[in-house]
Amino acid sequence: MTGILDSNSILARVPYQGIPTFWRAEHTQDLTAVDFAVYGVPCDIEIVNRPGTRYGPRAIREQSLYVGFTGVHWPFDYDLLQRHKLIDYGDIPFYPGQVDQMLANTEKHVGLMSAAGVGTLGLGGDHLVAYPAIKAHAKHHGKLSLIHFDAHTDTHEAKHLNHGSMFWYGVKEGLIDPDTSIQIGIRTLIPPDDRFTVLTSHQCLDMGSKAIVEKVRQIVGDRKCYISLDVDGMDPAFAPGTGTPMPGGITSAMQREILWGTHGLNIVGGDVVEVSPPYDPSHITAILGASIGMDIIYAMAAAPFRNLSSK
Ligand SMILES: [Mn+2]
Numbered sequence: 221m222t223g224i225l226d227s228n229s230i231l232a233r234v235p236y237q238g239i240p241t242f243w244r245a246e247h248t249q250d251l252t253a254v255d256f257a258v259y260g261v262p263c264d265i266e267i268v269n270r271p272g273t274r275y276g277p278r279a280i281r282e283q284s285l286y287v288g289f290t291g292v293h294w295p296f297d298y299d300l301l302q303r304h305k306l307i308d309y310g311d312i313p314f315y316p317g318q319v320d321q322m323l324a325n326t327e328k329h330v331g332l333m334s335a336a337g338v339g340t341l342g343l344g345g346d347h348l349v350a351y352p353a354i355k356a357h358a359k360h361h362g363k364l365s366l367i368h369f370d371a372h373t374d375t376h377e378a379k380h381l382n383h384g385s386m387f388w389y390g391v392k393e394g395l396i397d398p399d400t401s402i403q404i405g406i407r408t409l410i411p412p413d414d415r416f417t418v419l420t421s422h423q424c425l426d427m428g429s430k431a432i433v434e435k436v437r438q439i440v441g442d443r444k445c446y447i448s449l450d451v452d453g454m455d456p457a458f459a460p461g462t463g464t465p466m467p468g469g470i471t472s473a474m475q476r477e478i479l480w481g482t483h484g485l486n487i488v489g490g491d492v493v494e495v496s497p498p499y500d501p502s503h504i505t506a507i508l509g510a511s512i513g514m515d516i517i518y519a520m521a522a523a524p525f526r527n528l529s530s531k
Contacts, residue, residue, distance in 0.1 A: 235285040241308035242281045242343070243288040243514065248307050251336040255528060256517050259309040259329065261345035263322050264496075266382045270463040272496035276509070277311060277343040279497040284510035293514045295480070300514075304521055304528060309333070323352045323381070330356035334488070339520035341513055344493030346463070347374055350448045351386035357446060357488045358395040365445040366390075366401035367436060367482065369453035369475065371421070371466040373406055375414045383494075391415070402439045404432065404478065405453030405470050421453070424470050432474075433481030440485055444525070447482065447490035447516055449475075451505055459508055461500020472508055479515040483522040490516040 233244070241247045242258040251257070260277025267273075291299040300306065312329055314322040326342075330353045333340050342353050347370075358364050368374070368387065378385035388411075390396040398415035407421045417439050424432055451459040455469035495509040521528055 233289060233291065235289055240282045240285055243284045243301065243306065245301070245306045245308040247310055249309055251333060251338055253305055254307050254336065254338050255304040256306045256339045256341065256520060257309045257333050258306070258341045258343065258513070260311040260343045261322065261326055261349035262311055263314070263319070263345045263349055264463070265317055266319050266348060266380070267346045267463060268382060268384060270496065270499070272498040273344055273346045273463060273494055275497040276345055276493075276495035276506070279500070279503065279506035280343050280492065280495055280509040280513065281308070283503055283506040284513070287507060287510045288514060293518065296518055300518060300521060306517065319348075322349070326352035327356045330489070331359060334360040339487070339517070339523070339526065340489040341516055342489070342491035342493070343509070343513065344491060344495065347383040347448070347450050347493045348381060348386050349493060350491050351381060351390060353489060353491060354390055354395050354446055354448070361444040361488050363394055363397045364488065365440045365443045366396045366416070367440060367445055367447045368401065368403045368416070369405050369448070370403065370450040371405060371452045371469060372408045372450070372464065373403055373410055373414050373416070373418070375411055375416070377411070377413075397443075400439060400441065400443055402436055404436070407466055407468050421469050424474065429474050429477035429481065432478050436478065436482065437485065442486055442524070444486050444488050446488055447479075447519070449490065449492050449512060449516070450494045451492065451509060452494055454508070459505045461496050461505030462494045463496045463499070464494070475512060476515055479512060479519055482519045484524065485519070486525045487516075487520045487523045490520065492516070
């Protein structure tokens, strides 16, 4: 039989059919010849606001099938899945309530990926899941510059790790170099000892994407860097499905333009965190999470240190 509906390759692209891995990538933990891996961390157990991000990875995976329907992610002119090997590594395992196990297992698995030269995209989960991923990459690549999108700085000194203190720990433990890092979209209290360059959301809206991109490139330079993207950096009008929404954020269009502007930076990994499906009845935040996750993978594919352009 012939015809478009008989073609496995076309059927494999029908969004509402099949088992939803991220962007239909193969689900495997075999890292042989892998360029990029997506993994989920369905965790929301040490947060200070509304729970629900444990459902984030699955929601983003499902919506990725709709966003990535054609295989080409606008505005890019090539199918990343044809040019590079992307896998869906699955979720990091941990027993419910055991945050130390989540931290240890995420660090271990991301460490395996980093050592294998794999660029990683983590799907949260709350923002704490970024900390073990950064720790794992810093072990392999050295101290990292951070490109951090958020309404909150997450650099608050605290006795314990949580989704608002992990970057204070990251700096204190020498995983992140704050002097070559930037926080974008902030519109809450900035701790006085925060050494990152901060662009508030209002400064961002005033500057426009081009000037923000220039600033990011000037601060980060050619250093190895990590993109940590809390969807609450965007306005709740664009990303309502999150635990700690804060009115007055950047637009989803601006968010994507800034990510497109990171091509050529040496991005080792990234994450999209704080998507909370219980507050996301139209799935718009998960759709956005899938879309900007793909933007981050395209940006990782353009990192000079990876030298993938000839593949
Ligand atoms: Mn955050």
